[in-house]
Amino acid sequence: MSNLADRIEEYLKMILSEAKEGYIVLQRGFLAQSFSCAPSQINYVLTTRFTAERGYIVESRRGGGGYLRIIRLGLDPEGKFQRLMAELIGEELSQDRANNLIDRLEEEEIFTKREAILIKSIFAERMLTDLIPSPSVFRARTMKEILANMCRDDINV
Amino acid sequence: MSNLADRIEEYLKMILSEAKEGYIVLQRGFLAQSFSCAPSQINYVLTTRFTAERGYIVESRRGGGGYLRIIRLGLDPEGKFQRLMAELIGEELSQDRANNLIDRLEEEEIFTKREAILIKSIFAERMLTDLIPSPSVFRARTMKEILANMCRDDINV
DNA sequence: GACTTTATGACCTTTCTTGACCTTTGAATA
């Protein structure tokens, strides 16, 4: 049922949440061994689950004494945030990337759970394909517009 | 008499009624096997019986560890949402009418102020005209989908 | 008989998992 990749992801997030410094350092081979899987499976989890949209950076080093470092990014609420988002979103935004980003913004409490569900439901491929020639462009533009609006000061009064 | 689709529907509703969380997760292949039918028959049942208008949302995931999740929407005693959704089916929704509707739903505390602003910003004509051939159809469809999702029971967990 | 609903099967896309092979790094050795 729940697959290996999900379990590894969950484990990493668990120990990451307990890490005071906001990052963890570990060895690929060792992790793979403890999950009884191919080492490349670890890379798969890292590249699919610990992406920039989801709020992570992964650094690594090869050779003797090599390691993986997974860093949890925090969003600073200063205006830098919007530029960062705009850059991250770019001109197109697939459904997958959008979902990752929205989840992340929910974790950062920029969106409520209801808002996250609302936006995701709009962005679903099945909602857009037959009506919009380029859904990815639509998502990118809309996401930026939403973020701009969510920064309005009058909104939580 | 009682055909396959009806029996599958009945079965799903039965286990759904026993699900504390308001949703069930299962595998298409497994379900098809236990009813001795083609997997696509399950999709048929889902698309004809478990629609938003009937009070359900279906999510799914492909690949290893894939699944179907059927979510029962919360009760809507006055049937207000259902009526609204029915009205919006296949209909068109101008920006003006959309704004009025959203304002009303905000007054009725179905949407928060933030949510209202969010939706309106998406529906703005300037956001849609150049990307979408028929913005009004898009608004109607999207509004329906949003309403359905706002009925989700798991939304405040 | 015409129309609608149900059912199937062939083919497609997405996601996960593994294994073979490659690259980098640092330490030991010639």
Place this chain on the structure above:
DNA sequence: TATTCAAAGGTCAAGAAAGGTCATAAAGTC
């Protein structure tokens, strides 16, 4: 110092494991 080698991590393609779509046949309905 230059070379070698072991110990990491990286990449990629193939195959498995799910669910999705669509045309068409079969079964009901009027």
